[in-house]
Amino acid sequence: MSALISNVRPQPDQVLVDIVDYVLGGFAKDGVDSALALTTARHCLLDTLGCGLEALSYPACTKLLGPIVPGTVVPHGAKVPGTSFQLDPVQAAFNIGAMIRWLDFNDTWLAAEWGHPSDNLGGILATADWLSRSAIAQGKSPLTMQHVLESMVKAHEIQGCIALENSFNKVGLDHVLLVKLASTAVVGHMLGLTRDELINAVSLAMVDGQSLRTYRHAPNTGSRKSWAAGDATSRAVRLALMAKTGEMGYPSALTAKTWGFYDVSFKGQPFKFQRPYGTYVMENVLFKISFPAEFHAQTAAEAAMTLHSALAQKGKTVGDIKRIIIRTHEAAIRIIDKSGPLANPADRDHCIQYMVAVPLIFGRLTAADYEDEVASDPRIDALRAKTVCVEDPQFTKDYHDPDKRSIANALTIELIDGTTLDEVVVEYPIGHKRRREEGIPLLIEKFRINLARRFPAKQQQAILDVSLDEARLCALPVNEYVDMYVI
Secondary structure: OOOOOOOOOOOOOHHHHHHHHHHHHOOOOOOOOHHHHHHHHHHHHHHHHHHHHHHOOOHHHHOOOOOOOOOOOOOOOEEOOOOOOEEOHHHHHHHHHHHHHOOOOOOEEEOOOEEOHHHHHHHHHHHHHHHHHHHHHOOOOOOEHHHHHHHHHHHHHHHHHHHHHOOOHHHOEOOHHHHHHHHHHHHHHHOOOOHHHHHHHHHHHHHOOOOEHHHHOOOOOOOHHHHHHHHHHHHHHHHHHHHHOOOOOOOOOOOOOOOOHHHHHOOOOOOOOOOOOOOHHHHHOEOOOOOOOOHHHHHHHHHHHHHHHHHHHOOOOHHHEEEEEEEEOHHHHHHHOOOOOOOOHHHHOOOHHHHHHHHHHHOOOOHHHHOHHHHOOHHHHHHHHOEEEEEOHHHHHHHHOOOOOOOOEEEEEEEOOOOEOOOEEEOOOOOOHHHHHHHHHHHHHHHHHHHHOOOOHHHHHHHHHHHOOHHHHHHOEHHHHHHOOOO
């Protein structure tokens, strides 16, 4: 006779409880400089919104934006920066999230799992804006941008700390799972969920079927990778709103035998943690400043720019190249070392050979360089065919070292005449914490350029004036700040 299955409701999984208690309790009191995290969050906000504004120049992105039913306008709804849309917070989160991620130019976190923590801004900003407009309509006080920045720090921390030791890509799952989880937690807190309701909400996020990485890898690489984060952060808002109604949760969503996430999707292994939640991730986040390129290739593109100049100084062109050797780290080889035809922009911005060839030829790498017009230049594929990647074990070790977190690449060019150019090594991209002093002025200039793509000079200046004044920005109601971005 078989044993009866126990139907005793378990206590919530500790992983879920820890997330919720962190969100409700604020920052860890471990001596971390929270002022640094909030300043970095402000820079992250500007950069992230700027990335979204640039994406509005691409019809492949804008065709997905707006209400689900054309013409729908939601009273007191969230507004979508750079557009005239006013939507429910779930659809607004999708719009903002898709814009942010479209060009692969927003911030990055690299560890056992990779991802882009600012993807969470889709849900955070949409929810904060909607709540603020609704509060004002009821004669109540709106949220301020301080709430947005603090929520960004917490979402970054949840996504990033779980990513440090847990590789979802190795089991075929996409990192947007962590966007959904982090966004659910911080959005639920914004909505005023109780502790039990918030645990229910994050359990719902874990019970959800999770996205496969199929759309990020050959031979299926495609544009879903550009809207997957929007999908995840909008789903988070939906789940948090459901939990607010009293919808039940699933306490052992992770640990339930046979049916829980660990057994179904994580090879039976529990999550591992390197550190408690604090403000580490926001402080150490990687900004994409120079190139809209998959982050493992940022330093390779920077090295290629240097070699573009070196070729010119020697009176040589890419036609004189015999071979290109990229000394790199294991993650780059696993994700972006790619041969064969590249079918679309999403395919090209995840190919390290392509991201090296373009700057070697043109001395630049922009979002437009992934489009068909540039990709049809036969010199690009000719250089790709001459390029080989080799792993440097030290680069891989330094990539995982929490005190270094390098993303090193080294390029060597051999010429047809038998000479070899000096190898160019770049360990830390300009968006790395170790290069913050150098990078932040360039990040702000990137923001200025992106504002100019969408707004007249007076509107640009008004946005800049408040965005570059931290005290003024933090005190500003969310709806007033978002209104500054309306077309």
